[in-house]
Amino acid sequence: MPTASTRSTPSPTGLQCRMALLGADVRLTPHRREVFEVLASSTDHPTATDVFDRVKARTPSISLATVYNCLEHLTSAGLIKQVHLERGQSRYCANLHEHVHFHCETCGKVIDAHPAADFDPAKFWVLPKGTKVTRMDIAIHGTCDACAAKS
Amino acid sequence: MPTASTRSTPSPTGLQCRMALLGADVRLTPHRREVFEVLASSTDHPTATDVFDRVKARTPSISLATVYNCLEHLTSAGLIKQVHLERGQSRYCANLHEHVHFHCETCGKVIDAHPAADFDPAKFWVLPKGTKVTRMDIAIHGTCDACAAKS
DNA sequence: ATGTAAAATTAGAATCATTCCAATTCTAAT
DNA sequence: ATTAGAATTGGAATGATTCTAATTTTACAT
Ligand SMILES: [Mn+2]
Ligand SMILES: [Mn+2]
Ligand SMILES: [Zn+2]
Ligand SMILES: [Zn+2]
Numbered sequence: 122m123p124t125a126s127t128r129s130t131p132s133p134t135g136l137q138c139r140m141a142l143l144g145a146d147v148r149l150t151p152h153r154r155e156v157f158e159v160l161a162s163s164t165d166h167p168t169a170t171d172v173f174d175r176v177k178a179r180t181p182s183i184s185l186a187t188v189y190n191c192l193e194h195l196t197s198a199g200l201i202k203q204v205h206l207e208r209g210q211s212r213y214c215a216n217l218h219e220h221v222h223f224h225c226e227t228c229g230k231v232i233d234a235h236p237a238a239d240f241d242p243a244k245f246w247v248l249p250k251g252t253k254v255t256r257m258d259i260a261i262h263g264t265c266d267a268c269a270a271k272s
Numbered sequence: 273m274p275t276a277s278t279r280s281t282p283s284p285t286g287l288q289c290r291m292a293l294l295g296a297d298v299r300l301t302p303h304r305r306e307v308f309e310v311l312a313s314s315t316d317h318p319t320a321t322d323v324f325d326r327v328k329a330r331t332p333s334i335s336l337a338t339v340y341n342c343l344e345h346l347t348s349a350g351l352i353k354q355v356h357l358e359r360g361q362s363r364y365c366a367n368l369h370e371h372v373h374f375h376c377e378t379c380g381k382v383i384d385a386h387p388a389a390d391f392d393p394a395k396f397w398v399l400p401k402g403t404k405v406t407r408m409d410i411a412i413h414g415t416c417d418a419c420a421a422k423s
Numbered sequence: 424a425t426g427t428a429a430a431a432t433t434a435g436a437a438t439c440a441t442t443c444c445a446a447t448t449c450t451a452a453t
Numbered sequence: 454a455t456t457a458g459a460a461t462t463g464g465a466a467t468g469a470t471t472c473t474a475a476t477t478t479t480a481c482a483t
Contacts, residue, residue, distance in 0.1 A: 148450085150460065169440080184462050189441070191460095205358055207409075208470090210440060221397055226406070234397040242396075246372055246385040246410075251417030255377070258358075258411040259397075266402030299479085301431065320469080335433050340470070342431095359441090361469060 135161050136200065139217070145198040155180055156191040157200065157215070166204055166212040166222070166231040206231065206260055225265035234261060286312050287351065290368070296349040306331055307342040308351065308366070317355055317363040317373070317382040357382065357411055376416035385412060 136149065136157045147153065159175045160167070167175065173188045192213055195201045204212040206224050212231065214222075220233045236242075243254050264272075287300065287308045298304065310326045311318070318326065324339045343364055346352045355363040357375050363382065365373075371384045387393075394405055415423075 148459070150449090152461080182462095186442090186463075187461055194460095205356070207356055208359075208362060211359060223397075223399055223403065232400070234399050237396050237398060240396045245388050245391045245393075246374075246412065247388060248374055248385050248412070249383070249417050251420055252374065252414060253420050254412055254414040256413045258409075258413065260409040261397065261399070261405055262407045262409065263403060263405040266400050269402050269404050299430070301479085303432080333433095337434075337471090338432055345431095 134158075139200050140198075143199050145200055147194050147198040147200070150191075152176075152180070152183060152187055153191045153195060155183070156188060157195060160195075160201055160213055160215040163215070164232075166214050168210045168212050170210075172213065204231070205258070221259035221261060223261045223263070223265070225268055226262055227264050227268035230265055232265070285309070290351050291349075294350050296351055298345050298349040298351070301342075303327075303331070303334060303338055304342045304346060306334070307339060308346060311346075311352055311364055311366040314366070315383075317365050319361045319363050321361075323364065355382070356409070372410035372412060374412045374414065374416070376419055377413055378415050378419035381416055383416070 134154070134157075136154060139145070140147070140149070155176050156172060159172055163175075165171075169189055169192060170185070172192065173183070173185050176183050176188060192201070192203075196203050196213070199217075202214045202217065204214050204222055206212070206222065214233070216233055218235065220235045223232050223234045224230075225232075242257055248254070285305070285308075287305060290296070291298070291300070306327050307323060310323055314326075316322075320340055320343060321336070323343065324334070324336050327334050327339060343352070343354075347354050347364070350368075353365045353368065355365050355373060357363065357373065365384070367384055369386065371386045374383050374385045375381075376383075393408055399405070
């Protein structure tokens with residue numbers, strides 16, 4: 122008869138699926154789980170302190186240093202993505218599908234934008250022969266629907 | 273007969289042409305000229321302290337605060353561009369042609385990459401109806417020709 | 424030329440996201 | 454139960470950038 126200490130986790134989390142899928146090996150501590158859960162249930166690309174505040178609601182003892190640490194480990198394992206806009210604080214994103222970020226310069230909202238079906242990015246810019254491209258970082262700036270409507 | 277203090281500037285600088293072209297109005301102080309000259313003769317996207325060091329060679333009395341100030345004024349007049357790569361220090365670029373930046377992750381070099389002739393960026397990502405795009409920020413990461421050859 | 428107000432320049436202090444550090448606590452395997 | 458390695462913690466350190474308040478320079482009117 123399973124006791125509290127031996128019961129298995131309630132259900133495979135998105136995190137576990139993700140780890141299996143990616144063959145990532147990070148120790149899955151309770152804190153890292155919490156940080157991931159917060160991020161996976163956010164669509165607004167929170168900063169480290171945003172994540173800190175949200176995790177704190179459920180785990181008041183966690184420290185900001187640990188949040189930074191968790192975000193760093195989850196990121197380098199490829200389980201989440203770090204997002205940079207201009208020189209603002211780093212934001213984090215749990216969406217692993219190929220996508221870019223739209224930033225509304227009026228309200229500050231950051232939303233995901235996915236590439237159209239027929240999109241091959243590498244061929245649109247002229248690079249010196251021999252250059253190897255590994256990754257592109259694309260941010261689109263403008264005004265979101267709601268803000269555009271207001272003006 | 274023109275004296276040293278009244279003689280006109282030797283020749284229209286790139287900066288003056290640029291100002292006329294853009295209808296920009298910034299006071300053209302000697303420091304701002306120097307900062308612009310340094311940038312216009314660089315292809316490596318120097319940081320503020322890089323610019324500081326280079327200007328200092330010709331004008332040893334200039335301060336870092338002034339360099340930041342000049343870069344800020346030139347940027348907001350649209351005479352130069354500020355460049356952001358990940359969370360590194362801001363870099364600056366005097367190339368006003370539409371272009372993106374290639375960053376070699378091995379040697380750190382940053383080079384300009386211009387769009388292919390038939391390029392219309394706005395249509396490649398799916399954005400919510402009503403979104404207005406004003407600008408895109410694109411960085412390409414990888415290995416430059418020289419570094420790729422070495423490995 | 425001289426005086427005046429606005430703008431530029433300066434050194435140094437302040438800011439603030441992030442990283443580092445050293446001490447403590449937790450975890451997993453023996 | 455021991456023990457080594459990893460995670461967590463609070464607080465200090467870092468470093469690019471911005472701010473401040475004093476000084477100097479500039480543009481313009483007298
Ligand atoms: Mn995203
Ligand atoms: Mn450039
Ligand atoms: Zn908006
Ligand atoms: Zn290189």
